[in-house]
Amino acid sequence: MRFKLLMLLSLIGIMPAFAQTASVSGTLVDEYTGAPLSGATVMLREQGLRAVTGPSGKFIINKANPGSDFLLAMAFGYNDAETPVALVNGKTVDLGFVKLSSSDNLSDFYEEQQDMLFDEQALDDEESTAQSINALTGASDNIYYNASNYNFSNMYFRFRGYDSQYQTTYINGMNMNDPIRGRFNYSSLGGMTSRAFRNRTTSIGLAAADYGFGNVGGSSNISTITSDYAPGFNGSVAYTNANYMLRAMATYATGINKHGWGVTVSAIGRYANEGVIEGTFYNSAGLFLSVEKVFNANHSLTLTAYGAPTQRATASATYEEAYELADNNLYNPNWGWYDGKKRSSRIVESFDPTAMLNWIYDNKKGTKVNTGVMFRSVYYSSSALNWFNASDPRPDYYRNLPSNFYNNGEPTAISDYIADLWRNDESVRQLNWDRMVHTNQLNNMANRTLSPDEQMGSSYILENRVNHSLQFQIASSVNHRLNNYMTLQGGANIGYTAANYYKTVRDLLGGEFWLDVDPFSQRDMTIVPDNMQNDLDNPNRRVYKGDKFGYDYTIHATKAGAWLQNQISLPQWDINYGLQMGYTQFHRTGHMRNGRAPENSYGAGKTHTFTDGAVKIGATWKIDGRNYLMAHAEYGSHAPMIENVYISPRIKDDIIDDPQCERILAADLTYGFNYRKLRGSLTVYGTEFYGATERTAFYDDDNNAFTNYVLSNVRRENIGVELGLAYKIIPSLTATFAGTVASYRYKNNPDGLRSFENGLHQDIASRVYLKNYRVGGTPQQAYSIGLDWAAPKSWFLGVTANWMRDSWVKLAPVYHEEQTTLWQSFPSQESALEMQEKISRQQKMNNAFTLNFSIGKLIYINRKVSMNINLNVDNITNNRNIMQNAYQQGRIDRTDWNLNKYPNRYTYAQGTKVFLNVGVRF
């Protein structure tokens, strides 16, 4: 192609005169997607000279002898490719794009399903820390990383224990992490991750990336530049038994035509009338468009637009007792029969339409500039029941469970009776909509005889908790080749977000109106009569369907940053170093004058600013062509996550005392080797976090108040060892092993601040004794053994056995505070210490074993058309005891010190999951 020739000529042009030596260069890419392959090995077969491809897939082999040779390219998951090369003294032969075909349809298959994980993990139960996932996806040569990415997802495995705010996702070089929550919302990609968003470059951990400074947990850049798509049509239909049942997807890319125009379009639909969890459903459609105009050899402009409106019903974490009574680890308390249909109370609606314009300038002399501008609207709404002056309708509310009626921990006649009902009567263990509607209707009837002041609105309603943000960002990045050995990358960006949080009435459930006061602030009305008001300027307002109520505030945030990086590639060494600077500024604007903070809730609040920066350095020592040693280190500060800084943003403008930037010191060391049959790497890593902030929220029964608990000045340590090995038993049969042993712990006793949203108590500060407790929610030991066979006639078979252990229940700070009344019930120091030890003991989640099996076939119908069928059966042994999420409740029984009164909450993973995908490509 003209492209290739141009590049070839220009490279020859800038080559400095290295007399008596020849060089060969090129870019290794995936034949199917065009995505670059980094970390792969290329070798001049006859001369034995080797190089490893860089982050953008590029490689250069220098100091070669002239003459004929073959370039051998080897990458994990790909068939080896051999290209003849004619080496010329004093010149660099550019092979352009060296394409490798995937030998491992299986990792393709894994990627097909990853969109399911993202949805599940986007759950944001009001009473827990929000889920965080590890979801860096993308072709990578790191065996451990590839295996852990999918195989351990059943237990929400997090790479090196990092929350998702420590991993950055870029699209076309623009940082797409949410400025307020710090993490990237994969659901916004609408499930098109396996096609439209397939061109991904991933840098793992502290490795250098061409597209940005990255993050300590790694980063990923998704390219939607039209010319990066392999032209053709791609369609697939899939069936699965997960949170959705059916998926249909079609993608068509034209490639760039001779007028310089190109288009890629993709559409997706996912649907389930009822997912694997009873009472859930799934409706999602998505559209993707990428249009590019190549003006000339140097300039091109791409417009990317995508969005995927989704509506789905979710379950939530509940108690072991409820799972046992329902005899089902996928029990969902959030639905009930209504009007002959299953009706869910937890419906999530999301729509994140995004538009991005990228102007790419490439002077063909080694300088490439990518400037982009992005607009995004993020809409996320989650429904929930609310009630006023009425009994808690949730079936798993602890007072509705048999254990509430135990005597001294033993069942009684009443508890047995209720247990019997739970087991046999669905209306007892699910929501009773009829009762709620009936109660509201009774209120209506009573209202007819009451004066307007006395009239009652609904006792029960369904409300929507909404987050609607508008985001805008401009970013520009440069990649410049200084000389044959050094490249320079850099960039700058600035963005603005306005995130509006509010509640609306979704359904009055048969009632006439809802009174906009806080149901939980009702006590002590005589002392603070205005306490209950959510909006003092409109006290006792009646709200109707669709009205905003409860709270309404906007966070305005501006973030700016700049980064610079130098990569040096020498024959025996690769060195990189870089730095980044950032600036964050934000303030809260309240749109309601809240009765619990009348001076401090309405209007623009205080502006807060943070500056942060980081430096990173890395070096790879290519010992010989087959062994290498890699080390990285980074030290930086991060502005605190905006959502962690505000104590109770729904009611007041206050932030934690003296918020600081979090500081991170990270380092890793890897030894890797690459022999004909055996390749792998061993990594040791350590990360220290200083001054981090964490927050949990829960309902405190003792104080009848919704409580926010913020931990600040937290110190954590994540250290571990990772091992990945791949052994080619025969060329078509590979055995892989991936394993990690890690320790993610708290390393100090941070400051805790408890704040009650009903304003009836002052904020309470206390010290939380967390030192050496484990960070919960991810397995800290995991092993995977797999066997992949690329069988004849394009069959692919794979089987993986995975063990995940050492995952701890997410702890609640209250169990680690000093219990000042403990001595009253345990009058001797020994007995009190014994009780404290029981209180603070951290529980482990179940260990899990899963066996996954995949089989696939590629059928070439003719030269152009191919069809692929793949079937994944995960968790063949139907292990239904895999705890996915487990957390302690935020409250503790200080009267009787009965630790079973507020038990942990859990969710379990489903048993066997089947994924059948049939696709066609031409």
Next chain:
Amino acid sequence: MKLTKYLLPVALATLMTSCDMCDTEPVLPPVKAPTNTVQANMTILEFKQQYWSTQSSSMTQVGLTADGDSIYLRGRVISSDITGNLYKQLVLRDETAALSFSVNLNDVYRNYPYGAEVVVNVTGLYAGMNSNYFITGGQEAGYGYPRSIAEETFKAAAGPDGWPDSAAVIATPVDIDFLNTIRSDAAGRQEWQSQLVTVDGVSFETPGQEFAPTSSRTESRYVRDASGNRLILRFSGRSSFAHRIIPTGTGSVTGILSFYNSDWQLIPCNVSDLKGFDATGGGDDEPGADDGDGSEGMPYSVGQAIAKAGTGTAWVKGYIIGCMNSNNNYTLEVIAPFTVASNVYIADKKDEDITSRMLPVQLVAGSEIRAAVNLVDNPDNLGKTLSIQGSLENYFSQPGLKSPTAYKLDGQGGGTVTPPAETETFVRATTIADGSYIIWSDNKIGKAFNDGYNYGFMQSADCVPAADGSISATTADLYTFKQEAKGWTICDAHGQFIYQDTTHESFQLSKTPDTASDYTYWTVTPASDGSFTIVNCGTGNTFRYDASYKTFAGYKDAAKGSAIYLYQPAK
């Protein structure tokens, strides 16, 4: 580039040591008792002497020391309001004397536990005499003596110091003679009022009565020593003592030495402060304060019996509060008219309303006990104390008492009843023939139905076979199988036939079944694994055991639960 060889290992080493990886022991929050290091600047005796009055009623606000400081007293807590007898009072003692505080605190013992050292800033409080008893309290309009101190005021003034040491609290032995000698002596009164004392060798003057039958009154009860000296003991109608019966016999009494006008009064704080007397049965609600041992003389309280479910035969005593009507949605009948004679419920309190604190008592049909105790025939048994001997086991899905053998209503005795069923050894039967069998499945046996029941699921009881395969069961649980023309009939030990109806998986029972229908008959077929397939001829349901409900029934699903094995008496 040789230096670089060392760079990496050094970096690694620094990394390793900088994170304190070796220290991995989770840290517990401090477990502390509050401390208060303020030293006393006056002894309790000096304080009493300073604020003593010879008037029976007086009140003075406590001032400062001679140096102008607040007065701090230190003492150990020797009282407890856990039974409610010593109500809203806190008594401290140092080496010199003891001091009573009147405080408006419920559960004083939680904030100032028995045995804890307490420092009190008494300046600003009011000290004086209440009917010649020295007390420190608060001011209340209209009263000339100290009344109770407000909760916040006292909590601000009095702080505990360190962990309680109940072993350090020892009651001082005294005799009534000695108390009489110091009765009128100011110095004696100062030193001895509020002290914790024990008087040995005394007996109550009015045994058999309740300590304090009226809840609004505090009763004075007299004990007499061998020489005939008398001492007054005080019991509140709202305390745990209230409805307990004053015992006979001789024993020792311990309590806080109070004073009223010109007499010493002893206020016991714990039920165990009355030691060594004859049987003290029954009682008010106070879990944990009971000390019966299950014998006829000292029966368990209902609270104890509940805790001891499954431990065998014992005597239990409680108030009859009602009976359970299981034929009508499990309604507990607590007032007349009563409709069920097969059981009564007893409790530690006459007005108990929490079912889990009650003990269901089985009244076996045809027995003298049922005739005497049941509420249908004897509705005015309601509220009487029932002492009953029987097997402590689950009844109505909660700890109860079954198969009673002896009883006492309000102390009047009654005889024994049907002898307890004998335990025998049974071995597995491999063939079926006319005879009696124990029905066994999954380490459980099918129990006999209660007399008078005419439907229900067959209850189960644990029964793990011995090493030789035999089991131990009572003859009461035998079921008689008899082959008739239409099939097998199964009868329980009371002669009731077991059959089914179309709607239920549970059993129907009757002494006179409908022999014309197929529902009364069963097919019994031995299976190859030694079990028996027992199928109802009318419904087609299979006799199985369901572990999740712990019952036997005729289930539609022939594979539900586990299979039935039959055991016959070992020869």
